[in-house]
Every structure is written in structure tokens, then in C-alpha cells.
Amino acid sequence: MTDKENRRATRRTHNSVVEIYDDSGNAIAETARLVDYSDVGACFSTPKEFAVNQLLRLRLRLLREGRLYIRARIVWAKKEANTIFYGVEFEKVHNVA
Numbered sequence: 049m050t051d052k053e054n055r056r057a058t059r060r061t062h063n064s065v066v067e068i069y070d071d072s073g074n075a076i077a078e079t080a081r082l083v084d085y086s087d088v089g090a091c092f093s094t095p096k097e098f099a100v101n102q103l104l105r106l107r108l109r110l111l112r113e114g115r116l117y118i119r120a121r122i123v124w125a126k127k128e129a130n131t132i133f134y135g136v137e138f139e140k141v142h143n144v145a
Contacts, residue, residue, distance in 0.1 A: 061083070064081070064082045064110070065079075066090075067106065068096075068104055068105070068106055069104070077094050079095070080096070085110075089137045089138055090120070090135075090136050091134065092134055092136070094134070098122055098134060100124065101122060101123075102122045105119055105120075106120055113143065115143070115144045116141055116142070117141075118141050118142070119139045120139060122136050
């Protein structure tokens with residue numbers, strides 16, 4: 049069995065809103081869309097520019113997992129047309145049922 053990608057965890061696609069905050073709790077992106085997520089990270093898109101290695105606080109609402117408050121670090125970015133895709137690695141996840 050060959051895989052195109054070598055991943056630590058299985059990705060699940062999900063089309064929902066991602067709320068993005070700085071360390072002080074201030075919202076720093078007006079719109080962000082979750083592309084997919086796993087137990088260790090996520091991919092989202094937004095027109096807002098962030099730096100690789102930047103720390104963010106994310107809030108996700110997922111059907112099975114509930115509300116998640118996440119501290120994450122940007123590990124990659126890919127600009128396309130009118131948006132930028134970001135990959136983040138979770139540093140801490142807090143589940144608020």
C-alpha cells in the first residue's frame with residue numbers, strides 16, 4: 049500500500065468557520081474557513097496574512113467533537129488566487145462540550 053502523503057494522523061474534511069484570535073483574545077481575522085483537521089493539526093483558508101511559526105488561538109465548532117479552543121502554530125502557508133491556505137500544528141486543545 050502506497051500513500052501520497054506521510055501523515056501522523058488521519059485528516060477529516062470539514063467546511064466550517066474558524067475563529068482566529070491573538071494571545072490577548074482579540075479577533076484577528078474576519079473570515080476563515082476550515083478545510084480539514086486531524087488530531088494534531090488543521091488546514092484553513094483566509095485572505096488574512098500570517099507568518100509561518102506564528103502562534104494563534106483558534107476556536108472550532110465540530111459536530112462530533114463539540115467546541116474546541118486550540119493553541120496552534122502555523123507550519124506552512126500556500127497562497128492561491130484570493131486566499132491563503134495555512135497548515136497549523138496544535139500545541140494545546142481544550143474541548144468545551
